[in-house]
Amino acid sequence: FFFLVLSPCRKINMANAAAASSASGSKEGDQVNLPRIRKLDEVVVNRIAAGEIIQRPNNAIKELIENSLDAGSTQITVSVKSGGLKVLQIQDNGSGIREEDMGIVCERFTTSKLTKFEDLNAINTYGFRGEALASISHVAHVTITTRTATAKNAIKARYSDGKLAPLRPGGDPKPMPTAGVKGTQILVEDLFFNVPTRRKVFKSPNDEHNRVADVVGKYAIHNAGVAFTLKKIGSAGVEVRTLAGATQKDNVRAIYGGTVANELIEVSCTNKVLQFSMKGLITNANYSVKTPVFLLFINHRLVQSSTLKKALDYVYATYLPKDRHPFMYMSIEINPQNVDVNVHPTKKEVHFLHEEKIIEAVQAAVEAKLLGANSSRTFYTQVGSPRGQTPIKLKPDVETIIFIFFGCCPVNENAAGCLDDMRHCSHHHHQGSGKFADTASYVSTPLSLPSPSPSPSLLMTDTAAVGTSDD
Numbered sequence: 001f002f003f004l005v006l007s008p009c010r011k012i013n014m015a016n017a018a019a020a021s022s023a024s025g026s027k028e029g030d031q032v033n034l035p036r037i038r039k040l041d042e043v044v045v046n047r048i049a050a051g052e053i054i055q056r057p058n059n060a061i062k063e064l065i066e067n068s069l070d071a072g073s074t075q076i077t078v079s080v081k082s083g084g085l086k087v088l089q090i091q092d093n094g095s096g097i098r099e100e101d102m103g104i105v106c107e108r109f110t111t112s113k114l115t116k117f118e119d120l121n122a123i124n125t126y127g128f129r130g131e132a133l134a135s136i137s138h139v140a141h142v143t144i145t146t147r148t149a150t151a152k153n154a155i156k157a158r159y160s161d162g163k164l165a166p167l168r169p170g171g172d173p174k175p176m177p178t179a180g181v182k183g184t185q186i187l188v189e190d191l192f193f194n195v196p197t198r199r200k201v202f203k204s205p206n207d208e209h210n211r212v213a214d215v216v217g218k219y220a221i222h223n224a225g226v227a228f229t230l231k232k233i234g235s236a237g238v239e240v241r242t243l244a245g246a247t248q249k250d251n252v253r254a255i256y257g258g259t260v261a262n263e264l265i266e267v268s269c270t271n272k273v274l275q276f277s278m279k280g281l282i283t284n285a286n287y288s289v290k291t292p293v294f295l296l297f298i299n300h301r302l303v304q305s306s307t308l309k310k311a312l313d314y315v316y317a318t319y320l321p322k323d324r325h326p327f328m329y330m331s332i333e334i335n336p337q338n339v340d341v342n343v344h345p346t347k348k349e350v351h352f353l354h355e356e357k358i359i360e361a362v363q364a365a366v367e368a369k370l371l372g373a374n375s376s377r378t379f380y381t382q383v384g385s386p387r388g389q390t391p392i393k394l395k396p397d398v399e400t401i402i403f404i405f406f407g408c409c410p411v412n413e414n415a416a417g418c419l420d421d422m423r424h425c426s427h428h429h430h431q432g433s434g435k436f437a438d439t440a441s442y443v444s445t446p447l448s449l450p451s452p453s454p455s456p457s458l459l460m461t462d463t464a465a466v467g468t469s470d471d
Contacts, residue, residue, distance in 0.1 A: 043161055046108060046138045047195070053135040056202070057084025057191055058211040060140075062302065063132035064186055065219050068092035071184065074226055074244055078216055081233040083208025085191050085199065088140075093183040096148035099155050102175040106142060106159040108134040133186075134162045139198075140191040143167075146184040154180025216240050217255040218295050218302055221329055224248045248281060252329070256293070260327050263287035265373045267330075269365035274354045275338060278362050280330035284373045285319035292325035298332045299339055303350050311363045319370060332362070 040048075054060050061078060068076050071094025081087035097105060104110045108131055136142055137159040147154035157175040158165045164173040192198045202208055213230055220228035220242045230240035242251045253261035263286050268279040294309050296302070316326050338353040352358070 043138075046134065046162060053131055054139060054191075056211060057088055057208050058215045060084065060088055060136055060188060060191065061090065061212050062215050062219075063136070064088075064090045064188075065216070067132065067186075068094055068184070069219075069223060069226070071095045073183065075229075076226060077229040077231070078212070079231045079233050080209055080212055083202070083205035084188075084212050085202065085205060085208060086189070087233055088188040088191060088212075089185065091183065091185045093181070096151070096182060096184055097144070097146040097155075098148060099151070099175060102144070102146075102155055102157050103164060105144065106133045106137040106162045108162060110134075133159075136188055136191075137162050139195055140193065141189040143187040143189075144184065145178060145180050145187075147180045147182050149182055153177045156180075213239055215302075220255060221248055221251045221295060222297050222300070222302070222331060224251060248329070252281060252327075256327065260287060264327075265369060267366055267369045269361055271358075271361055274358055274361065275335040276332060276354075276358055276361075278330060278332045278365065280328065282328045282330075282366060282369070283326045285316075285370065288320045288324035288326060290324065293327045295329040296332070297330070298350050298352070299334060299336060300331070301350065305359075307355070308359050308362065311359050312366055315363060315367045315370065330362070332358070334358070 054063070057080075061080075061084065065076060065078075068090060071092060073092035073094035075093045077091045079087065079089040079091075133142070138161050142159040143156065144159070145154055145156045154177070155175045156167065156178040158167050158173075164175070166173045167176060209232065216228055216230045217240055220226070220240060224242075224247055225244060226242075227244040228240060228242045229238060231238055240255060242254055246254070249261055249264055252264065260283060263283045264281045265284050266279070267282050268277070270277040292309070292313070294312075296305055296308065298305075312328060313325065320326065334352050340351040
C-alpha cells in the first residue's frame with residue numbers, strides 16, 4: 001500500500017529533476033551559443049559611415065564643391081562620366097593643400113575648420129567634421145593633385161580606405177611631385193566599386209548625371225561670384241557655365257532658362273530681434289510649373305525645410321492654379337550661435353532658434369512682395385485662328401470680375417448665367433466644344449458685358465481693365 005502511494009510522488013520528483021537538469025543544460029547551451037561583443041574593424045566602421053554620408057554621386061560632388069568654396073575658389077570645373085559612378089572630377093583655383101598635410105587629408109576627423117567643439121557655435125565654413133574625403137576614399141579610388149601659391153610644383157597622391165596608396169602598382173605609397181597649377185584637382189573613380197548593392201539601386205547613369213547637374217546649378221546660383229562649369233566626359237558641349245561676374249539672376253537664366261528669369265522678382269527682409277536676414281528671387285504669378293523648384297540656403301548651406309516650403313506654397317496658392325508651383329531661391333542668414341548644423345549625416349538639414357517666427361516673417365515678406373508685384377498679369381486668349389495666341393494684360397486691382405474663355409460660344413443668356421456660379425460655368429464649358437482659362441481675378445463691382453459677337457473667343461470685362469500686347 002505504501003509503495004502504491006509513494007510511487008507517483010517519486011515519479012513526479014524524478015520528472016521535476018529531469019526538467020531542471022534539462023533547463024540547466026539549456027542555459028549552459030545558450031551561453032555557449034551567445035555571440036560575443038567585438039569591436040568592429042576600422043575599415044568596416046569607415047565603410048558603414050561612408051554609406052551614410054556619400055549616398056549617391058551628387059552627395060560626393062556636393063561635399064567636394066563645398067571644400068572648393070571653403071578654399072576660396074573663384075573657378076570650379078566639374079567633369080562627370082556615367083553619372084559620376086565611373087568618373088567624378090573637380091578642379092578649382094583655391095588655396096590648395098600643404099604637402100605636409102597630404103598624408104592625413106583622407107583620414108576621418110581631420111579638418112582645418114575647427115579645433116574644439118565650441119567652435120561649432122560660430123562655424124562659418126561648409127565643412128567641419130573632416131569626413132567627406134575620408135568617406136569617398138572608402139568607397140572609391142581617389143587621386144588628389146594640389147599646389148599652393150608658394151609651392152614650386154604640385155603634389156600628387158592616391159588614396160584607398162583613407163590611407164595613402166601607390167600611384168602605380170608596386171610603387172611607393174607617398175605623395176609625388178608633379179606639374180600643376182595653383183589649386184586642387186580631386187579625381188574620384190569607380191564610386192561604390194566595393195558596395196555592389198548600392199550600385200544596383202541607381203536607375204541609370206543619366207538620372208545620376210541630372211542629380212549632379214542639379215547640385216552644381218544650385219551652388220552656381222547661390223555663389224554668383226564664382227564661375228562654375230559642368231562637363232560630361234566624352235561630350236563636346238558644356239552643360240552648365242556661369243561667369244564670375246554674373247549676377248544671381250544671370251545664373252538663373254543660364255541654368256533654368258529665360259522663361260523663369262523674366263518673371264523673377266527680388267524679395268528680402270531683416271529682423272534684428274530674431275537676428276536673421278533673408279534675400280532671394282521668386283517668380284511672380286505669371287509663372288508656374290508642375291514640379292516645384294525651391295533652392296534654400298541657410299548660412300550658405302544647401303538645406304531642406306518642408307515647413308518653410310509649405311508656408312510659401314500656402315501663399316502662392318492664392319495666385320497660381322491648383323497643383324502648380326513657383327520657382328524660389330532664398331538665402332537666409334542667421335546668427336551662427338542660433339543654428340545647429342550638426343544634425344544630419346549629409347548636413348541637408350539644420351535646426352535653428354525661433355524657427356516658427358522666422359518662417360512667419362519670411363512668409364509675410366513673400367506675400368507682401370507678391371501683392372505689390374502683380375498689378376499686371378499676363379494671360380493668353382484664343383483670337384481668330386485656334387493656333388493664334390495674343391497676350392492680354394489684366395489688372396487685378398481694377399474693380400471688375402474677369403473671365404477669359406477660350407473658344408467659347410457667342411454671348412447669350414447661358415454665358416450670363418455662368419457668372420453667378422463659377423462652378424456651373426466650368427461645368428458648362430467643359431461640356432461644350434470650347435476650352436476656357438481657369439484664371440480669374442476676384443473683385444467686387446458688377447460686370448459689364450460686351451455686345452453679342454460671332455467671335456470664337458469671349459471676353460467679359462470692364463473695358464478699362466484690358467489692354468492688348470501692343471499697348
